Amino acid sequence: MRKRLIPCIFLKEGMIVRSEDFLTHQVIGNPINQVARFSDWAVDEIVYIDISQNNEYDNRRSDHKVKVPNDKFSLLSDISKHVFVPFTFGGGVRNIQDIAKILQSGADKVVLNTGMYIDDNLLLNAVNIFGSQALVACVDYKDGFVYFKHGKFKSQYTVSRWCVIIQNQGIGEIILNDISRDGKGDGYDIDTIREIVELTTVPVVALGGAGDYFDFGECFNEANPSAVAAGNIFHFKEHSYFYAKKELEREGVDIRIEHIGLKEGIGEIK
Amino acid sequence: MIGVINLGNSNLKSLTNTLDFLKINYKVVTKSKELKDVKKLILPGVGTFGNGMERLEKLDLITTIIEEVKIKEKPILGICLGMQLLFESSEESIGVKGLNLVKGKVISLPKSNNYGIPRIGWAESAINSDFLSLEKNDTVDFYYIHSYYVKPYDANIISINTDNNITASVKYKNIYGCQFHPEKSHIKGLDILKSFSD
Numbered sequence: 001m002r003k004r005l006i007p008c009i010f011l012k013e014g015m016i017v018r019s020e021d022f023l024t025h026q027v028i029g030n031p032i033n034q035v036a037r038f039s040d041w042a043v044d045e046i047v048y049i050d051i052s053q054n055n056e057y058d059n060r061r062s063d064h065k066v067k068v069p070n071d072k073f074s075l076l077s078d079i080s081k082h083v084f085v086p087f088t089f090g091g092g093v094r095n096i097q098d099i100a101k102i103l104q105s106g107a108d109k110v111v112l113n114t115g116m117y118i119d120d121n122l123l124l125n126a127v128n129i130f131g132s133q134a135l136v137a138c139v140d141y142k143d144g145f146v147y148f149k150h151g152k153f154k155s156q157y158t159v160s161r162w163c164v165i166i167q168n169q170g171i172g173e174i175i176l177n178d179i180s181r182d183g184k185g186d187g188y189d190i191d192t193i194r195e196i197v198e199l200t201t202v203p204v205v206a207l208g209g210a211g212d213y214f215d216f217g218e219c220f221n222e223a224n225p226s227a228v229a230a231g232n233i234f235h236f237k238e239h240s241y242f243y244a245k246k247e248l249e250r251e252g253v254d255i256r257i258e259h260i261g262l263k264e265g266i267g268e269i270k
Numbered sequence: 271m272i273g274v275i276n277l278g279n280s281n282l283k284s285l286t287n288t289l290d291f292l293k294i295n296y297k298v299v300t301k302s303k304e305l306k307d308v309k310k311l312i313l314p315g316v317g318t319f320g321n322g323m324e325r326l327e328k329l330d331l332i333t334t335i336i337e338e339v340k341i342k343e344k345p346i347l348g349i350c351l352g353m354q355l356l357f358e359s360s361e362e363s364i365g366v367k368g369l370n371l372v373k374g375k376v377i378s379l380p381k382s383n384n385y386g387i388p389r390i391g392w393a394e395s396a397i398n399s400d401f402l403s404l405e406k407n408d409t410v411d412f413y414y415i416h417s418y419y420v421k422p423y424d425a426n427i428i429s430i431n432t433d434n435n436i437t438a439s440v441k442y443k444n445i446y447g448c449q450f451h452p453e454k455s456h457i458k459g460l461d462i463l464k465s466f467s468d
Contacts, residue, residue: 001384001385001389001391001392001393001414001433002391002392002393002394002411003391004391004392042456042457044391044392077283080283080284080287081287081290081291083287084288084291084453084454084455084456084457084459084460085413085454085455085456086413086415086451086454087284087454103281103283104282104283105283106281106283106284106287107281107284108281108284108415108451108454109415129317129321130316130317131316131317131318131321132388132417133316133388133390133415133416133417134281134316134317172388172390172415173388173390200386201386201387202386202387202388203385203386203388203390203391204386226385226386226390226391227391256392256411258411258456258457
């Protein structure tokens, strides 16, 4: 099984945002343009997380050529038409109907977070209906404790305790997101990632802190997660996904290399 | 015209998005009559073996699928759980009978340092014998997401293998099955769907 490198896209009110400290969200683009780009690059997987805290979508801006739909599910449905790699979607999932709607709109996996805290039975019921493989937990944490509600509410759970609970309830995959590293570019939280990788049997995805391509290799080599994910680095650095993979290959990490031409003129990845 | 059997709580849209993109003629089918009217069948599916068979039973499709595939020799492509349902039974749902179109059982993935369970991600896959668009002796990366895999009694029908000798695909007469997701495996996967539809 190859290690995966996953672009993670944060949406707020219908637009892509750059996130820092879970607080600052700078609008940086249109989600449909971006997903087509990622799909051309043949990325390993794409994760979208909608961090809108209300349901108002304001994306009728005239400076974007492609019109973006006005609600989460039609946006998701439009995005999914351009994705021929695994596609994970989350944000604000509170009940079984939300999960069913996201899957029906074209996602392959659904991210759960605060919903599992509010409703003790949500994960158990969801596993029964959709199977573990469709369910991914995003675990936001700071200083060893898990936070919910957009990183604003500190829970009594340590990261390891929460991960064991959701694993026992049948979660299919765990994304570990270190809040204090969000948008910082200082590298991943190796210690926590390694601890959870060793503690659990489900695939673990590291998120939060990638600043340059060396951070990915360091994380794989020292903490051994199944995948590393990052947001900002893939938006701001030109051809970043291609160069990140090149660097991982050079460092001997077992990753997937697609030998296809890229539309943006880099040529073949060899 | 290809009939895509609607198993309910699955990622059906992922598959239909891909078929749309490839301009393949298909319709989503849930009725026996519709199944008889199409030339080929795709059985996609995620979820558990038990739920999948229960759904087919509720739709009253089991006899028709068996007739169309076994007697009329209609080509069928099972994807992921859809391929597992083509077999006799599964360790995932003890006591539930599968479609029994291919002889063999569905068993738990062996534990390995190479992957977690569910086994999720891209894995190198070795083509043992020609399979739709794929040629013998090639190796290709495909996307997998599963906790069980099929073990046919006749190992000769295994056309693709992946890590730890896990069955990646089978080809038996007019029956094709993929454990990986062609609709999620970018160009090489899309080629398989295109080839099946031609």
